[in-house]
Amino acid sequence: MATKLTVLSNGSLRVDGTDFELVDAQGNSYGLAGRERISICRCGLSANKPFCDGSHKNHFEHNAVAFDLPAPGTAPAKPTPPPAAPDAGGQPLG
Numbered sequence: 349m350a351t352k353l354t355v356l357s358n359g360s361l362r363v364d365g366t367d368f369e370l371v372d373a374q375g376n377s378y379g380l381a382g383r384e385r386i387s388i389c390r391c392g393l394s395a396n397k398p399f400c401d402g403s404h405k406n407h408f409e410h411n412a413v414a415f416d417l418p419a420p421g422t423a424p425a426k427p428t429p430p431p432a433a434p435d436a437g438g439q440p441l442g
């Protein structure tokens with residue numbers, strides 16, 4: 349199985365696969381006990397970093413929508429913001 353990383357909205361970075369290794373800043377491997385799915389914290393609130401422990405719930409907002417990065421050495425990517433939500437009266441917000 350190819351390794352797949354999924355950016356979850358309002359949550360972690362999920363890693364699925366059988367051929368990946370997670371290492372610390374010194375290159376030492378985390379023991380994953382044969383797991384083929386792990387979730388990496390991207391909110392900074394986990395007490396078990398780098399793993400997600402669910403602390404993000406109701407404390408982290410990011411609508412994960414894929415976009416294309418520019419070629420290396422060019423201007424940084426700017427994700428397209430989602431369309432404005434209409435207000436209670438159905439009028440677009442300003």
Ligand code: FES
Nearest residue numbers: 389390391400404
């Ligand atoms: S993303 Fe889940 S605790 Fe940070």
